[in-house]
Amino acid sequence: MPRPRSRPAAALLAGLLTTGALVTTAALPPTAQAATTATTATAAIPLALPAPTGPHPVGTTTLHLVDPQRPDLWAPTPRPRELMAQLWYPAAACGSPAHRLAPWLDPAALAHLESDYLGAAPGRLAWPLTHSRQDAPADRSTRHPVVLYSPGSRADRAFATLAAEDLASRGYVVVAVDHTFDAGEVTFPDGRLEVRNKSAVFAMTDAGIVDYRTADTRFVLDRLTDLAAGADPDAEHRPLPPGLGAALDPTNVGMVGHSMGGATTVQTLHDDPRVLAGVSLDGPVFGTAATDGADRPLLLFRASDDRPVRDAMWDALWPHLGSWRRQLTLGDSGHGTFSDLEALLPAARPALGWPAGQLDAFLGTLAPARAVDAQRAYLAAFFDLHLRHRPTTLFSGPSAAYPEVRPDR
Numbered sequence: 001m002p003r004p005r006s007r008p009a010a011a012l013l014a015g016l017l018t019t020g021a022l023v024t025t026a027a028l029p030p031t032a033q034a035a036t037t038a039t040t041a042t043a044a045i046p047l048a049l050p051a052p053t054g055p056h057p058v059g060t061t062t063l064h065l066v067d068p069q070r071p072d073l074w075a076p077t078p079r080p081r082e083l084m085a086q087l088w089y090p091a092a093a094c095g096s097p098a099h100r101l102a103p104w105l106d107p108a109a110l111a112h113l114e115s116d117y118l119g120a121a122p123g124r125l126a127w128p129l130t131h132s133r134q135d136a137p138a139d140r141s142t143r144h145p146v147v148l149y150s151p152g153s154r155a156d157r158a159f160a161t162l163a164a165e166d167l168a169s170r171g172y173v174v175v176a177v178d179h180t181f182d183a184g185e186v187t188f189p190d191g192r193l194e195v196r197n198k199s200a201v202f203a204m205t206d207a208g209i210v211d212y213r214t215a216d217t218r219f220v221l222d223r224l225t226d227l228a229a230g231a232d233p234d235a236e237h238r239p240l241p242p243g244l245g246a247a248l249d250p251t252n253v254g255m256v257g258h259s260m261g262g263a264t265t266v267q268t269l270h271d272d273p274r275v276l277a278g279v280s281l282d283g284p285v286f287g288t289a290a291t292d293g294a295d296r297p298l299l300l301f302r303a304s305d306d307r308p309v310r311d312a313m314w315d316a317l318w319p320h321l322g323s324w325r326r327q328l329t330l331g332d333s334g335h336g337t338f339s340d341l342e343a344l345l346p347a348a349r350p351a352l353g354w355p356a357g358q359l360d361a362f363l364g365t366l367a368p369a370r371a372v373d374a375q376r377a378y379l380a381a382f383f384d385l386h387l388r389h390r391p392t393t394l395f396s397g398p399s400a401a402y403p404e405v406r407p408d409r
Helices: 007-017 107-118 157-169 198-202 206-228 260-271 288-292 308-320 341-351 358-363 368-387
Strands: 058-071 080-090 101-103 129-134 144-150 173-178 185-187 193-195 248-258 275-281 298-303 325-330 405-407
Touching: 058 157, 058 206, 080 157, 080 206, 107 185, 107 193, 107 341, 129 157, 144 157, 144 206, 144 260, 144 368, 157 173, 157 248, 157 341, 157 368, 173 206, 206 248, 206 260, 248 260, 248 368, 260 275, 260 288, 275 368, 288 308, 298 308, 298 368, 308 325, 325 368, 341 358, 341 368
Parallel strands: 058 129, 144 173, 144 248, 248 275, 275 298, 298 325
Antiparallel strands: 058 080, 080 173, 101 129, 185 193, 325 405
């Protein structure tokens, strides 16, 4: 039987996670190819995502993964554990009309996100297309380092699009996993929409949740290893983008996660020696990693809002980190700053059904474009340093280019 959640841990999760996870805001012109929801008498508000900054065009695809060895403890009916993963990768060519720009989120998931999470009326928001071409051929001129991504509780893999596209444009293969029934909404190839089963998730302890998410992540890495070896791990064996398996290097893997995904990242770094370096974006610490720490590089990147429980967790973890370690604070930011919502929600403010002041508390007051630029720069520098062994001065002290980032230790 799972043990009941403790009051302090439950209070922490309420503060960290109940508003949702990952976001990033940028006041940029909407793409001319923005995808819209159903029209209403009121004009839809156009939302936009800033373009990636690297030299590579970006492709994207999804994998439907089923683990027949593991029963799904969060599903409402007995079934094997079932996940959706999305890959962003350097593309060989993206000019073909056959490879359309991928939507930020599919229509069924968007409809649920709008009603359940944002409280927005149908048709009030015009959601953008991304900058990634669906199923474009992969660049297989070399094997690219892999970066795993774990979203926060109630968050979707799409919330990582800004970070994923930018890293892919710089030569990484980024793989984000939807932790089914903890994610807000997940659409499967047969059209099923699975939404968060909060009662089942919260029946576990915090450490149990992190262990379960970590098992998801390790399973995804197993299947990526199969993919790199020439197999098609997709449950339906849907055709893969040409060259995808040959484009990724499963021996050179890092990981990043936001909120509960940050906790998942630290635990995965503790459990799986295949993951060589990790980043926690404003995440708590639970499980054996909280007491054992990790012996590989770890970056702790937090929001500037006052959260003593998070800070106490990081203080307790710090002495147990036996390798390269840094802690940074992004000034004037909120918990949601570390996701695509930072770029999307400011323009959506008039349509949100949130109480007054909640959006400002969630995202902070830092200009969205600055928040996005700083996060992208530090993530790229971290993985360039630890997966590509490229020197950087960005972690040596305060940066004149990014004065919003404060080195804590």
